[in-house]
Amino acid sequence: MTLELLEGSEAIATSAIAAGCRFFAGYPMSPFTGLLENMSRQLPAAGGVCLNAESEIEGVNMTLGAAAAGARAATGSCGQGIALMQEAIAEAALNETPFVVFNMARNQQDYFQATRGGGWGDYRTITLAPKDVPEAVEHAQLAFHLADKHRAPVIFYGDPLLAQTRIGVSVRPLDFGPLPPKDWALDGTGGGTGRSRQVWTWAMGKATDPGPGPDRHWRAIAEKFAAIDAIETRSEQAHVEDAETLVVAFGSAAKFVEYVVEELRADGHRIGWFRPVTLWPFPGGALAAATAGVRRVLVFELNAGQMLDDVRIHAADRSAVRFIGGVSIAESGLAYGDLMDAPVIRDRILTACSEGGRS
Amino acid sequence: MERELVVTGVGGQGIQLLAKTLALAATREGRHAMLSADYGGEMRGGPSKASVVIGDRPLRALPVLASAWSAIVVHHRFSEPALARLRPGGPAILNLPLVAPASLPAMTTYGVDAGAVAKSVEAPQAIGFVLLGAYNAVTRLVDPASLVAAMQELLPPYRKQHAAANARALAAGAAVLDGPGADLTEVSR
Amino acid sequence: MTVIDTSQPPSEPARKVADFRPSLLLGEHSLCPGCGEPVALRVLLEVLQELDIVQRTIGVVGHGCYGSFVRIMDVDVLQCLHGRAPACATGIKRVRPDCAVFTMQGDGDMANEGLQEVLHAAARGEKITCVLLNNGVFGDTGGQLTAATVLGQRTKTSLEGRDAETHGYPIPVADLVAGLRGAAYVARGAVSTAGAVAQTKRMLRRAFETQLAGAGFSLVEILTMCPTGWFVPASEGPGYLGDSMEQAYPLGELTTWRH
Numbered sequence: 001m002t003l004e005l006l007e008g009s010e011a012i013a014t015s016a017i018a019a020g021c022r023f024f025a026g027y028p029m030s031p032f033t034g035l036l037e038n039m040s041r042q043l044p045a046a047g048g049v050c051l052n053a054e055s056e057i058e059g060v061n062m063t064l065g066a067a068a069a070g071a072r073a074a075t076g077s078c079g080q081g082i083a084l085m086q087e088a089i090a091e092a093a094l095n096e097t098p099f100v101v102f103n104m105a106r107n108q109q110d111y112f113q114a115t116r117g118g119g120w121g122d123y124r125t126i127t128l129a130p131k132d133v134p135e136a137v138e139h140a141q142l143a144f145h146l147a148d149k150h151r152a153p154v155i156f157y158g159d160p161l162l163a164q165t166r167i168g169v170s171v172r173p174l175d176f177g178p179l180p181p182k183d184w185a186l187d188g189t190g191g192g193t194g195r196s197r198q199v200w201t202w203a204m205g206k207a208t209d210p211g212p213g214p215d216r217h218w219r220a221i222a223e224k225f226a227a228i229d230a231i232e233t234r235s236e237q238a239h240v241e242d243a244e245t246l247v248v249a250f251g252s253a254a255k256f257v258e259y260v261v262e263e264l265r266a267d268g269h270r271i272g273w274f275r276p277v278t279l280w281p282f283p284g285g286a287l288a289a290a291t292a293g294v295r296r297v298l299v300f301e302l303n304a305g306q307m308l309d310d311v312r313i314h315a316a317d318r319s320a321v322r323f324i325g326g327v328s329i330a331e332s333g334l335a336y337g338d339l340m341d342a343p344v345i346r347d348r349i350l351t352a353c354s355e356g357g358r359s
Numbered sequence: 360m361e362r363e364l365v366v367t368g369v370g371g372q373g374i375q376l377l378a379k380t381l382a383l384a385a386t387r388e389g390r391h392a393m394l395s396a397d398y399g400g401e402m403r404g405g406p407s408k409a410s411v412v413i414g415d416r417p418l419r420a421l422p423v424l425a426s427a428w429s430a431i432v433v434h435h436r437f438s439e440p441a442l443a444r445l446r447p448g449g450p451a452i453l454n455l456p457l458v459a460p461a462s463l464p465a466m467t468t469y470g471v472d473a474g475a476v477a478k479s480v481e482a483p484q485a486i487g488f489v490l491l492g493a494y495n496a497v498t499r500l501v502d503p504a505s506l507v508a509a510m511q512e513l514l515p516p517y518r519k520q521h522a523a524a525n526a527r528a529l530a531a532g533a534a535v536l537d538g539p540g541a542d543l544t545e546v547s548r
Numbered sequence: 549m550t551v552i553d554t555s556q557p558p559s560e561p562a563r564k565v566a567d568f569r570p571s572l573l574l575g576e577h578s579l580c581p582g583c584g585e586p587v588a589l590r591v592l593l594e595v596l597q598e599l600d601i602v603q604r605t606i607g608v609v610g611h612g613c614y615g616s617f618v619r620i621m622d623v624d625v626l627q628c629l630h631g632r633a634p635a636c637a638t639g640i641k642r643v644r645p646d647c648a649v650f651t652m653q654g655d656g657d658m659a660n661e662g663l664q665e666v667l668h669a670a671a672r673g674e675k676i677t678c679v680l681l682n683n684g685v686f687g688d689t690g691g692q693l694t695a696a697t698v699l700g701q702r703t704k705t706s707l708e709g710r711d712a713e714t715h716g717y718p719i720p721v722a723d724l725v726a727g728l729r730g731a732a733y734v735a736r737g738a739v740s741t742a743g744a745v746a747q748t749k750r751m752l753r754r755a756f757e758t759q760l761a762g763a764g765f766s767l768v769e770i771l772t773m774c775p776t777g778w779f780v781p782a783s784e785g786p787g788y789l790g791d792s793m794e795q796a797y798p799l800g801e802l803t804t805w806r807h
Contacts (some may be wrong), residue, residue: 065639
């Protein structure tokens with residue numbers, strides 16, 4: 001396995017193209033810009049198209065169009081730009097158009113945005129939160145697979161560390177299993193046959209072949225997301241068996257927490273970690289089991305406490321949950337602040353553990 | 360074994376290229392490497408920092424290093440935060456005279472007047488490569504030939520004419536410290 | 549040249565044009581009496597058939613009364629978000645360049661919600677055909693002011709008539725688009741008279757021919773009657789259109805691409 005030294009953005013772009021992504025449209029915004037530039041450089045050679053869209057709204061709607069026509073398509077931005085895309089993400093969830101949204105976020109403040117939806121209607125967005133560049137390479141392909149599997153938009157939640165760190169990685173196509181055929185996709189051949197296709201949030205069908213209509217369609221969509229919730233949760237954990245303290249974190253922050261917990265473990269602390277890999281569906285069952293025997297559950301995230309809600313919902317004993325994260329932004333506003341640092345995280349964990357007994 | 364290097368100085372001194380060259384050289388040798396860059400918006404004059412981690416297995420190190428084994432200090436300005444994370448005893452290459460010889464008492468320090476060495480081999484722009492050559496002579500992290508190949512690979516087409524001067528700078532830097540490097544074989548790969 | 553033999557009576561008696569229904573129409577429309585939009589749909593579908601591109605055409609339909617046409621047109625269709633049809637059509641065309649891709653949008657959809665989409669698509673020279681059904685009001689919501697409502701027009705949000713002091717001036721979309729280099733064919737027609745319908749059909753045909761030739765972006769703005777939204781009897785719609793909208797929006801070709 002030959003390793004290539006790739007910047008995260010380039011590794012993610014390369015991986016998405018290896019997964020068959022053939023259309024990309026985005027609007028420059030740091031730290032997403034690197035992904036857009038790499039797509040723009042690489043997609044034409046792969047027979048694809050990358051457009052520097054005139055706005056985020058146009059970018060996501062171009063992507064929706066390309067996906068509705070059957071292509072593996074993606075867009076991206078950071079949280080600020082994805083706020084503008086929410087209407088189209090909701091639309092795609094409801095009219096069942098699969099594409100990938102790369103949120104190369106500036107920080108972890110987009111957890112609610114990713115997991116609660118920002119558009120209208122009863123939908124969720126499957127959200128993958130890789131912890132480092134090698135996992136981002138895997139998730140860049142898994143995201144397309146899950147999108148096609150469930151005919152739903154999928155969010156890839158990255159950050160500046162994933163976008164800008166250069167690391168030796170190997171990118172090759174990954175096989176996640178068979179997918180249903182895209183027989184619903186618009187290819188133009190349905191015209192005049194009496195069986196022309198339609199992609200429509202209201203799903204009312206054609207006069208000669210009525211669809212379920214909004215009531216039945218939207219109930220079916222809600223049921224679909226309930227089914228996804230039941231089967232697509234992913235999580236990782238370590239040292240849970242004898243842990244008195246469990247630290248919960250996602251994305252890059254989880255990589256830092258894992259590093260610190262392993263150090264503390266070596267120092268004799270009875271501590272473990274838990275990482276939701278999918279932010280939605282949230283691995284609530286796994287978290288409930290992992291927290292069953294612990295005295296305290298510490299939540300570390302670089303925001304004012306967003307995943308904290310989900311941890312409280314699912315922890316075996318919600319009174320054991322403590323928040324040790326916080327808002328932390330670099331002076332530039334474009335990257336993490338001082339809180340994303342192993343010594344700082346170590347201090348916060350030890351302080352929380354000293355409140356109410358040694359861990 | 361993972362080895363971490365922090366390079367710190369001022370934008371325009373060739374810090375990012377130096378770090379990238381080392382990371383690429385290790386990658387081309389089939390090893391695991393990680394490079395984290397940290398620099399302001401300015402092309403020149405602002406803080407510039409990079410860290411490189413090299414190992415023979417998938418790396419455990421974080422993209423924001425908790426601590427580092429070694430350093431190349433190209434300029435004393437802006438260097439304090441990076442140097443505060445060095446583990447005592449490791450090697451540090453100091454760019455004389457911009458960096459005071461006694462500035463890192465807990466480290467095994469090697470002073471190199473990179474500016475003078477670079478001029479002596481008619482490569483005045485290549486002080487970064489002088490320091491990298493010296494660093495690798497001490498640490499033996501990669502084969503010197505890998506550094507030359509990585510440097511050539513990284514040069515954009517419009518800078519290809521600098522390849523020979525850069526190679527001379529790498530060799531001249533190594534020549535300065537080839538002696539003491541023999542004492543550090545236990546930390547080589 | 550075909551010479552019609554008039555020495556004998558025709559084999560079939562004459563029929564009204566209105567009795568024909570293009571086979572691409574799957575059913576009756578459900579819009580108000582006197583509405584101009586079904587006429588525009590009909591000529592659009594006839595053009596697709598005459599150009600023999602029915603089985604490689606994808607439509608993108610916005611939000612307005614005409615949105616219900618997705619149920620009665622036998623064409624592959626994406627019903628998209630309000631105003632975003634040119635962006636969606638861009639994505640479709642870029643991954644299916646062999647298809648003919650068109651949008652159907654009203655003036656509320658194109659001039660209000662999605663003006664930047666159509667302008668950007670035109671400037672890019674996107675090889676799609678945008679069809680603007682301009683009746684100068686929001687028909688679907690019951691007759692409110694749009695960005696294309698002509699001066700003096702009474703609507704439910706300009707009860708005394710649109711005056712420039714309060715509501716500003718109407719936007720001539722076709723003229724804006726015609727000012728962009730990427731636009732290869734831009735025309736404005738109407739469906740208020742038999743002659744105008746025939747002219748509009750020729751415009752649509754040229755627009756699609758422009759797209760199929762890969763020459764660039766094409767747009768046909770079609771002035772359509774909305775007697776309900778204008779608060780006039782259905783029978784007076786065509787005459788009212790001629791007296792009001794046609795005065796503000798002159799008919800004709802603004803940009804033509806030559807073979």
